[in-house]
Amino acid sequence: MSVSSDHGIALITGASAGIGREFGEQVAQRGYDLILVSRDAARLGEVAASLETRYDVGAEVLPADLTVDAEVTRVAQRIAGEARLALLVNNAGFGAAGRLAATDPAQQEAMVRLHVLTPVRLTLAALPMLLRNRRGAVINVSSIASFVYSPGNANYSATKSYLTTFTEGLAAELEGSGVQAQALCPGFTHTEFHDRMGASSAGAPAFMWMSAASVVRASLRSLDRRGPVVCVPGLGNRLLVLLIRLMPRRAIGRIAAWRRARVASVEGREGR
Ligand code: NAP
Numbered sequence: 274m275s276v277s278s279d280h281g282i283a284l285i286t287g288a289s290a291g292i293g294r295e296f297g298e299q300v301a302q303r304g305y306d307l308i309l310v311s312r313d314a315a316r317l318g319e320v321a322a323s324l325e326t327r328y329d330v331g332a333e334v335l336p337a338d339l340t341v342d343a344e345v346t347r348v349a350q351r352i353a354g355e356a357r358l359a360l361l362v363n364n365a366g367f368g369a370a371g372r373l374a375a376t377d378p379a380q381q382e383a384m385v386r387l388h389v390l391t392p393v394r395l396t397l398a399a400l401p402m403l404l405r406n407r408r409g410a411v412i413n414v415s416s417i418a419s420f421v422y423s424p425g426n427a428n429y430s431a432t433k434s435y436l437t438t439f440t441e442g443l444a445a446e447l448e449g450s451g452v453q454a455q456a457l458c459p460g461f462t463h464t465e466f467h468d469r470m471g472a473s474s475a476g477a478p479a480f481m482w483m484s485a486a487s488v489v490r491a492s493l494r495s496l497d498r499r500g501p502v503v504c505v506p507g508l509g510n511r512l513l514v515l516l517i518r519l520m521p522r523r524a525i526g527r528i529a530a531w532r533r534a535r536v537a538s539v540e541g542r543e544g545r
Contacts, residue, residue, distance in 0.1 A: 283300045307333065308352070369429065453496060
């Protein structure tokens with residue numbers, strides 16, 4: 274379906290599920306037309322049709338595997354000349370549990386591509402038009418994992434650290450341009466993320482979990498009031514980040530290792 278109305282356009286990656294799907298929902302509610310990107314074309318089509326019907330917006334489906342260079346190029350070309358582009362949400366991502374030496378090297382490389390290279394390439398493609406129009410925003414969906422290093426999750430935390438730091442630098446460069454950049458750093462969020470990585474949510478207390486809807490609401494509200502570049506949704510998560518910032522760096526790895534051992538023992542007891 275082609276994009277049709279007079280509102281700005283938002284391109285959202287990973288729009289078929291979880292946080293990205295919720296961005297589609299809330300951004301459509303605000304009247305943006307959409308370009309929805311992820312691998313699963315059929316699922317994206319269903320999301321697009323539902324948004325078009327309910328919010329009277331245009332929703333274009335652009336299926337792409339964003340770990341594949343040529344497919345990222347195709348998406349970048351789609352937005353590079355798009356005069357109505359107003360929002361880029363680099364959200365697509367995945368986790369991989371396990372010590373680096375025991376994981377699939379191809380999967381780890383794909384993670385670097387998806388969390389690092391693709392957001393940089395799409396940001397570079399989007400910026401000229403956003404700057405020309407002196408409006409809009411780039412939201413990079415990072416994680417509270419970006420503030421720690423994490424044995425058993427080494428590459429994930431490192432890629433998200435890149436994304437947070439990249440966004441902070443970008444936001445500083447964009448000051449006074451009318452264009453915003455936000456590093457959205459959610460904590461535990463109810464999506465398909467943990468199931469897809471085959472990880473347990475055991476060990477994370479219930480009060481730490483948020484819905485994708487609350488995470489996205491916090492992100493968009495913070496953009497509205499030109500809030501902090503690094504947006505950490507939820508009071509519990511903000512307190513955790515504060516604690517992490519005060520903690521000696523060495524202690525972080527020990528706590529992460531303890532938590533991982535606890536999760537493994539819960540999984541063992543439950544026969545998972
Ligand atoms: P999710 O429900 O599993 O959704 C992930 C989305 O990314 C899906 O739409 C998936 O669609 C897309 N995707 C995955 N690999 C892709 C690829 N190679 N090319 C294009 N699209 C791809 O997970 P989520 O929790 O919403 O995750 C969204 C972001 O939030 C991620 O960057 C994640 O790191 C971050 N995050 C999540 C949590 C959490 O607890 N859930 C916490 C902190 C940060 P297809 O399968 O159709 O491609």
